Amino acid sequence: MSYQIIKQRLDAGEVIILDGATGTELQRRGVEMSPEAWCGPATLNNGELLTQIHLDYIHAGSDVITTNTYAANSMMLTPAGYGDKVKDIVKTAVDAALRARDKAPDGRNVVVGGSLSHMVPHIAGTDLVDPDRTPPPAQMAESFHELAQLLKAGGVDHIMLEMMYEENRTPLALAAAQATGLPVWFGLSARRSDAGNIISFNLAEESPLETIINFIPETGIDVVNVMHTQPQAVSDTIEMVRKRFTGPIGVYPDSGYFEMPDWNFNEVIPAEKLEEFYSEWVNNGVQLIGGCCGLTIEHIQAAQRVKAAAK
Numbered sequence: 621m622s623y624q625i626i627k628q629r630l631d632a633g634e635v636i637i638l639d640g641a642t643g644t645e646l647q648r649r650g651v652e653m654s655p656e657a658w659c660g661p662a663t664l665n666n667g668e669l670l671t672q673i674h675l676d677y678i679h680a681g682s683d684v685i686t687t688n689t690y691a692a693n694s695m696m697l698t699p700a701g702y703g704d705k706v707k708d709i710v711k712t713a714v715d716a717a718l719r720a721r722d723k724a725p726d727g728r729n730v731v732v733g734g735s736l737s738h739m740v741p742h743i744a745g746t747d748l749v750d751p752d753r754t755p756p757p758a759q760m761a762e763s764f765h766e767l768a769q770l771l772k773a774g775g776v777d778h779i780m781l782e783m784m785y786e787e788n789r790t791p792l793a794l795a796a797a798q799a800t801g802l803p804v805w806f807g808l809s810a811r812r813s814d815a816g817n818i819i820s821f822n823l824a825e826e827s828p829l830e831t832i833i834n835f836i837p838e839t840g841i842d843v844v845n846v847m848h849t850q851p852q853a854v855s856d857t858i859e860m861v862r863k864r865f866t867g868p869i870g871v872y873p874d875s876g877y878f879e880m881p882d883w884n885f886n887e888v889i890p891a892e893k894l895e896e897f898y899s900e901w902v903n904n905g906v907q908l909i910g911g912c913c914g915l916t917i918e919h920i921q922a923a924q925r926v927k928a929a930a931k
Contacts, residue, residue: 638872639686647883657696658881680920694767737782760792841865870906876888
């Protein structure tokens with residue numbers, strides 16, 4: 621019944637608190653990231669630490685926690701030497717989140733979202749996709765479906781499509797999520813162009829965000845999240861999403877920047893400043909607030925303060 625309770629709260633217009641980063645939080649707590657597969661392999665020997673991270677977010681106020689499976693598809697894990705460990709890595713990640721959910725204090729209802737991205741191999745030391753190692757569509761589709769079905773079998777409550785920004789990969793990931801029969805939340809990412817316009821996050825070229833927004837199905841998506849997007853670009857992105865989607869909108873921005881395989885925390889937004897953005901977004905009708913890469917427990921505590929003030 622846990623997901624149904626969250627859905628009822630959303631339908632009632634309540635504010636829901638998401639968690640913060642998992643992959644970059646593992647790094648922040650001393651776990652080495654994989655040069656090939658970023659935070660995916662880090663799950664394997666750090667299940668208990670992941671449970672603690674999830675619990676820390678729950679204690680900070682999170683109603684939703686997200687599995688550390690963003691980079692756990694076979695396209696990422698196989699080149700890193702973990703092709704035979706895909707099932708083990710996904711199971712460890714899901715189990716870590718489920719343990720935290722079961723330890724939520726005071727009988728609180730917490731749901732577990734299974735993270736499904738369309739991440740493919742990157743050029744070493746950069747945040748750019750490696751075109752020479754990007755698999756063909758059939759292989760990508762197979763990898764997305766494998767991960768989606770493993771997440772479902774593991775017991776997640778819903779699928780969190782994360783960082784949809786590339787027009788060829790987005791429909792493949794969406795189809796894999798929908799094939800599970802689980803509730804689906806659609807997370808897209810945006811950035812500002814050199815001219816200041818809101819465009820897709822795609823760093824390889826300036827591509828229109830409208831192309832990604834138009835992939836949002838007319839039915840069957842419970843939430844659209846603007847995620848892994850700089851706070852200063854969020855409000856304009858929300859307005860674009862609302863032209864397509866009338867349901868609950870969530871926001872979980874990033875802060876800092878990525879240089880594969882590490883996140884640079886030097887320019888992370890202070891929690892107090894992000895709290896001002898959270899207030900602005902909630903006042904603008906946003907129902908879910910949290911954090912993505914670079915954001916921490918302190919940022920989720922700020923989200924909880926905004927939620928408390930909005931009552």
